[in-house]
Amino acid sequence: MFRITKEFHFSASHQILGLGEDHPCARLHGHNYVVEVELMSEELNGIGFVRDYRELSEFKRFIDDTLDHRHLNDVLGNDCVTAETMARYFYNWCRQRWPETSAVRVKETPKTCAEFRPLVYPGARAA
Ligand SMILES: Nc1nc2c(c(=O)[nH]1)N=C([C@H](O)[C@H](O)COP(=O)(O)OP(=O)(O)OP(=O)(O)O)CN2
Numbered sequence: 001m002f003r004i005t006k007e008f009h010f011s012a013s014h015q016i017l018g019l020g021e022d023h024p025c026a027r028l029h030g031h032n033y034v035v036e037v038e039l040m041s042e043e044l045n046g047i048g049f050v051r052d053y054r055e056l057s058e059f060k061r062f063i064d065d066t067l068d069h070r071h072l073n074d075v076l077g078n079d080c081v082t083a084e085t086m087a088r089y090f091y092n093w094c095r096q097r098w099p100e101t102s103a104v105r106v107k108e109t110p111k112t113c114a115e116f117r118p119l120v121y122p123g124a125r126a127a
């Protein structure tokens with residue numbers, strides 16, 4: 001099995017409501033987000049790629065156009081924008097375009113990481 005990853009970076013604000021008032025994340029704050037997209041395949045295409053990293057530039061454009069330097073609660077339309085919910089949101093976005101997508105990780109800080117990975121990897125053939 002082959003596995004490739006590519007990182008994407010953006011900055012945005014959010015506020016997690018429903019936490020106690022004394023919880024710092026209930027206050028408006030921001031992160032320099034790092035999103036890591038993972039693709040897996042048992043086969044390579046004729047070039048020897050799981051998929052050309054350059055094809056993932058569409059995800060970079062999506063992030064820049066819709067999320068970068070924005071307030072995530074407004075963009076995503078809810079007040080529970082956690083690293084976990086973002087990882088699932090990004091997974092679904094990537095999976096619709098690239099069937100080899102196997103997981104997405106979201107890092108809000110250098111010390112934390114949330115991953116969405118379906119329990120059963122649906123599998124995909126190389127494009
Ligand atoms: N399971 C989750 N826990 C928390 C999330 C999350 O998305 N999922 N988010 C936050 C905050 O939004 C933010 O990420 C702060 O996290 P925290 O680790 O508390 O960051 P700090 O830099 O303040 O941590 P230090 O321990 O002071 O370094 C909180 N929890």
Ligand SMILES: [Zn+2]
Nearest residue numbers: 025029031108
């Ligand atoms: Zn936060």
